[in-house]
Amino acid sequence: DGGITQSPKYLFRKEGQNVTLSCEQNLNHDAMYWYRQDPGQGLRLIYYSQIVNDFQKGDIAEGYSVSREKKESFPLTVTSAQKNPTAFYLCASSIGDYYQETQYFGPGTRLLVL
Amino acid sequence: QKEVEQDPGPLSVPEGAIVSLNCTYSNSAFQYFMWYRQYSRKGPELLMYTYSSGNKEDGRFTAQVDKSSKYISLFIRDSQPSDSATYLCAMSANSWGKLQFGAGTQVVVTP
Numbered sequence: 101d102g103g104i105t106q107s108p109k110y111l112f113r114k115e116g117q118n119v120t121l122s123c124e125q126n127l128n129h130d131a132m133y134w135y136r137q138d139p140g141q142g143l144r145l146i147y148y149s150q151i152v153n154d155f156q157k158g159d160i161a162e163g164y165s166v167s168r169e170k171k172e173s174f175p176l177t178v179t180s181a182q183k184n185p186t187a188f189y190l191c192a193s194s195i196g197d198y199y200q201e202t203q204y205f206g207p208g209t210r211l212l213v214l
Numbered sequence: 215q216k217e218v219e220q221d222p223g224p225l226s227v228p229e230g231a232i233v234s235l236n237c238t239y240s241n242s243a244f245q246y247f248m249w250y251r252q253y254s255r256k257g258p259e260l261l262m263y264t265y266s267s268g269n270k271e272d273g274r275f276t277a278q279v280d281k282s283s284k285y286i287s288l289f290i291r292d293s294q295p296s297d298s299a300t301y302l303c304a305m306s307a308n309s310w311g312k313l314q315f316g317a318g319t320q321v322v323v324t325p
Binding site for chain 2: 104140141142143144145158159190192199200201203204205206207208210
């Protein structure tokens with residue numbers, strides 16, 4: 101089956117700890133995205149990547165980092181600099197320039213702070 | 215003021231009723247409008263994609279855009295319990311542009 105997988109489903113972070121959220125797609129999509137979803141705020145773009153080895157900051161990149169070493173993978177690291185990391189994190193992918201019509205979302209990772 | 219406003223609900227309707235959802239926006243440059251459905255603890259899925267003003271119909275779903283009023287709507291006819299979800303609107307100035315999302319409206323369809 102083609103699709104996007106995210107792991108883990110739930111993740112717990114301790115104070116001062118960096119954690120990494122996994123996102124893998126087998127849709128052969130060029131572009132990948134990370135969004136954060138908070139209650140009452142909709143989705144906000146953290147980072148996006150149009151091509152391997154290249155990525156750009158979204159609206160709320162502070163405290164996050166990404167890498168795009170393979171077309172299929174776009175992991176997100178939530179660093180200790182992110183002071184309010186509790187949220188639902190969604191990864192998405194799309195066919196390049198037609199991303200609005202072809203953007204598929206993964207099932208999400210819920211991050212909680214201990 | 216948020217660029218896209220959406221009533222969070224919850225909106226509760228009996229099975230078979232028409233569900234009416236809407237979003238208002240402030241940026242007159244928005245031309246591309248989308249509606250997503252998101253089930254609890256899942257990722258959103260695209261329901262409707264429209265350009266500029268007018269209506270678009272797909273099965274039980276109808277999307278309307280009124281750019282003069284900066285107002286978009288989604289109607290769900292003959293609602294089913296399986297339509298119970300959160301519905302998110304999103305919009306952009308360009309077909310390649312960054313999306314601005316509404317906060318989402320929770321819909322509950324009761325049998």
